[in-house]
Amino acid sequence: MTTETNVKIAIRDLSVYYDKKQAVHSLSLDIRAHEILSVIGPANSGITTLLRSLNRLFDLTPGSRTEGDILLDEKSIYGPDVSLTELRRRVGMVFDVPTPLPMSIFDNVAYGPRLKSKKARGSVAETVERSLRMAALWDETKDRLKMPAASLSGGQQQRLCIARVLALEPEVILLDRPCSGLDPISTAKIEDSLTLLKKQFTIVLAPHNVQQAVRVSSRTAFMLSGRLIEEGPSTEVFSDPKDRRTSDYITGRFG
Amino acid sequence: MRINPRTTGKIAKVLIWAAALSVLVVLVAIILYILFKGMPFINWRFLTDIPRSMGRSGGIAPAIAGTAMVSLVAIVIAVPFGIGTAFYLAEYTRGNAVTRIIRFSAESLAAIPSIVYGLFGFLFFVIYLDLGWSVLSGGLTLAFMILPTVIRTSEEAILTVPNTYREVSFSLGGTKWQTIRKAVFPSAIQGIANGVILSLGRCVAETAAVILTAGSALRMASSLFSPTRTMAVHFYYLAREGISMDNAYATAALLILLIFLINVVANAFVNRTMAKGR
Numbered sequence: 001m002t003t004e005t006n007v008k009i010a011i012r013d014l015s016v017y018y019d020k021k022q023a024v025h026s027l028s029l030d031i032r033a034h035e036i037l038s039v040i041g042p043a044n045s046g047i048t049t050l051l052r053s054l055n056r057l058f059d060l061t062p063g064s065r066t067e068g069d070i071l072l073d074e075k076s077i078y079g080p081d082v083s084l085t086e087l088r089r090r091v092g093m094v095f096d097v098p099t100p101l102p103m104s105i106f107d108n109v110a111y112g113p114r115l116k117s118k119k120a121r122g123s124v125a126e127t128v129e130r131s132l133r134m135a136a137l138w139d140e141t142k143d144r145l146k147m148p149a150a151s152l153s154g155g156q157q158q159r160l161c162i163a164r165v166l167a168l169e170p171e172v173i174l175l176d177r178p179c180s181g182l183d184p185i186s187t188a189k190i191e192d193s194l195t196l197l198k199k200q201f202t203i204v205l206a207p208h209n210v211q212q213a214v215r216v217s218s219r220t221a222f223m224l225s226g227r228l229i230e231e232g233p234s235t236e237v238f239s240d241p242k243d244r245r246t247s248d249y250i251t252g253r254f255g
Numbered sequence: 256m257r258i259n260p261r262t263t264g265k266i267a268k269v270l271i272w273a274a275a276l277s278v279l280v281v282l283v284a285i286i287l288y289i290l291f292k293g294m295p296f297i298n299w300r301f302l303t304d305i306p307r308s309m310g311r312s313g314g315i316a317p318a319i320a321g322t323a324m325v326s327l328v329a330i331v332i333a334v335p336f337g338i339g340t341a342f343y344l345a346e347y348t349r350g351n352a353v354t355r356i357i358r359f360s361a362e363s364l365a366a367i368p369s370i371v372y373g374l375f376g377f378l379f380f381v382i383y384l385d386l387g388w389s390v391l392s393g394g395l396t397l398a399f400m401i402l403p404t405v406i407r408t409s410e411e412a413i414l415t416v417p418n419t420y421r422e423v424s425f426s427l428g429g430t431k432w433q434t435i436r437k438a439v440f441p442s443a444i445q446g447i448a449n450g451v452i453l454s455l456g457r458c459v460a461e462t463a464a465v466i467l468t469a470g471s472a473l474r475m476a477s478s479l480f481s482p483t484r485t486m487a488v489h490f491y492y493l494a495r496e497g498i499s500m501d502n503a504y505a506t507a508a509l510l511i512l513l514i515f516l517i518n519v520v521a522n523a524f525v526n527r528t529m530a531k532g533r
Contacts, residue, residue: 055426057422057425060421060422060425062349085428085429088428089427092426095419095422095423095426099419099423101423102420102441102442103441111427112427112428114437115427115437164427165427168427168428
């Protein structure tokens with residue numbers, strides 16, 4: 001098997017189960033470095049499960065079971081010498097609802113860096129500022145870093161969550177419907193940040209609608225009932241889908 | 256004959272209000288009555304002097320010190336074990352035989368009358384371990400008594416912490432222990448503290464278990480191994496032996512004030528220092 005050098009994550013024949021129920025069916029997919037890959041599909045398609053498999057957060061779910069393999073930089077993330085904390089720092093995750101921890105804005109962003117040893121973390125204050133700037137939240141928060149994160153608006157909270165992931169200095173960022181509860185203006189701000197972040201990170205996005213995938217992603221994968229139906233450059237998937245189910249979904253015939 | 260729903264609604268409202276109001280009246284009446292009877296006899300001398308002629312005159316300083324020492328021993332022992340057990344039940348296991356046994360035992364222990372703890376403490380700590388009637392025996396017995404409360408209230412507090420906090424912490428590269436310490440504990444501390452305060456109140460107020468284990472010495476306790484008498488026990492002797500009803504009421508009033516104070520101070524402390532940023 002030849003893997004191109006720019007493949008960041010290679011999903012190989014992945015099957016994921018909750019107890020008896022299978023959520024992902026032998027799925028194979030390459031995620032390239034510095035691209036935004038959108039994974040689209042109706043609810044219960046296994047997209048969240050797939051994303052949570054990529055940083056092994058899925059392992060926390062009782063009764064979960066995984067078959068197949070996921071390679072990050074050509075190394076299996078299920079290998080015996082893999083450190084889960086290290087993996088989750090390299091593959092950061094933003095959840096579908098803003099999930100600020102009940103602490104200040106600063107402490108939220110500093111949460112990840114502070115988990116590292118004193119030597120490894122460097123200057124936390126600098127990391128926090130850099131991360132908030134990258135998430136386009138610095139100007140709004142620089143004068144109230146000590147305020148509770150819950151005092152921010154929903155859109156700001158979600159950008160805070162993005163900043164919190166950026167503070168980990170990750171290689172891959174997973175975003176699971178990050179704009180599902182947000183107004184169009186906040187959504188636009190987050191989409192702008194994503195486009196900027198693409199230069200430095202590999203981004204896997206579960207968009208909350210098809211239009212978002214069109215706007216921000218370079219490639220798109222369509223999933224249905226835990227199976228990968230089709231994937232390719234976004235322009236091709238949306239203008240000339242090969243599978244009828246894909247075209248039915250993106251034209252809004254179901255979903 | 257059917258009564259229309261609006262009428263039943265009004266009747267229900269009146270009954271519920273009446274229930275709440277009568278409870279309030281009774282509670283306030285008891286507290287006011289005791290404060291009214293006891294406050295006139297509380298003065299600086301009463302707080303600082305030793306009891307004279309069995310407590311007929313003089314103060315209750317040794318009983319105040321005894322109460323503090325016995326309760327402190329109980330809290331210092333019960334709280335770490337209780338909170339540790341609660342975290343074990345809530346975070347480290349999910350519904351196996353061990354957790355069921357611990358939960359069942361804790362529930363059963365919570366329902367046992369305190370005098371049974373007193374008897375156990377008397378037989379085990381006072382006689383068998385030969386600690387005698389002492390601050391230590393009393394404190395250990397009370398620790399056993401409040402342990403179920405600490406476990407239950409702490410576990411409930413931990414379980415109300417939203418699961419997203421744990422997921423976020425894990426997703427940011429936190430280990431299990433870091434997640435518990437930094438994401439779960441700060442959110443549960445308020446509920447845990449409430450359980451500890453409740454337990455402290457029970458220690459301060461406990462009589463039966465303490466008479467049998469800490470004794471009823473009137474002297475000032477000088478160490479963990481000295482016998483002592485708590486305020487509740489002192490009150491019991493003053494009232495039952497008819498030594499001095501005035502001083503009995505004064506002791507009771509002081510107990511009520513003390514418990515009130517513990518609640519206020521502990522809540523302020525928790526709010527100020529531990530529950531930041533919410």
